[in-house]
Amino acid sequence: MQAVMEKAQILTEALPYIKEYHGKTVVIKYGGAAMQRKDLKEVIATDIVLMKYVGINPVIVHGGGPEVSRYMKILGKEVKFINGLRVTDSEAIDIVKMVLIGKINKEIVSLINHHGKLSVGISGDDGNLIVAKKKQIGDVDLGYVGEVTKINRKVLDNLINDDFIPVVATIGAGEDGMSYNINADKVAGEIAAALNADKIIFLTDVDGLYEDFEDKGSLISELKLANCEYKLAEKKVNQGMTPKVEGCITALKAGVKRAHILNGTIPHALLLEVFTDKGIGTMISET
DSSP states (O other): OHHHHHHHHHHHHHHHHHHHHTTOEEEEEEOTHHHHOHHHHHHHHHHHHHHHHTTOEEEEEEOOHHHHHHHHHHTTOOOOEETTEEOBOHHHHHHHHIIIIIIIHHHHHHHHHTTSSOEEEEETTGGGOEEEEEOOBTTBOOBSBEEEEEEOHHHHHHHHHTTOEEEEEOEEEETTSOEEEOOHHHHHHHHHHHHTOSEEEEEESSSSOBSSTTOTTOBOSEEEHHHHHHHHHTTOSOGGGHHHHHHHHHHHHTTOOEEEEEETTSTTHHHHHHHOSSOOSEEEEOO
16 A cells, blocks of 8 residues: 555656646757667656656657767778767768668657657658758868758647657758768757757766766756856866757757756656656756
């Protein structure tokens, strides 16, 4: 009986959050170990389905860098990064598209659709969802690496209005007719901004932002946008978290209410963040 009462308490605690987020859009950047471990993949998919069934509109954005690197090595292609960005020549962009669109995207869609006809996978090439241009870093030529110039939200609006969960692979369509590989954290921020999402959630492999990354007791639970921008400008953000923080800032400046950075290896991290008053990870808000 005690176990039953505890379950009832959990449902009661979730009710105000279900009411608050019903009909709202939540962008989820899916990455890290949560995307690579089979047990975590299934948990994340179940959490996303539950969010959908209680009336939230989740939009999933994913990359897949480690898997791309693995396939490049299998195919005998050199893996090379400059300033954290993958050098992507004409052969590499074909591999990137094969892995992101043909493999990872379809796996995520399949896991979600195991629970019903709920999800549709798309890439930024589809309907010119993500319009991109070649990314320039001084005189360095990164090849087919891009940055977002526009999000055509109508593509996502149509899917959401038809009651689907969009799963977006972060390949952009250039006005030159070429495809571009784009950082998934940056794309997630741009999509959240374009959709006027209620919140954006980044799933990663650490618990959130830290005052000192080496001191795991210095986790920052809440952070204001201005302080976040200051930390980024002063290079007080761990390098691996920089694109996630930039994605958060892009979203918040466009009117998204809250941005969250969570440890996706924690079972049901999404549900804990959205439906309980405990909160985990780092929350960033404008005020």
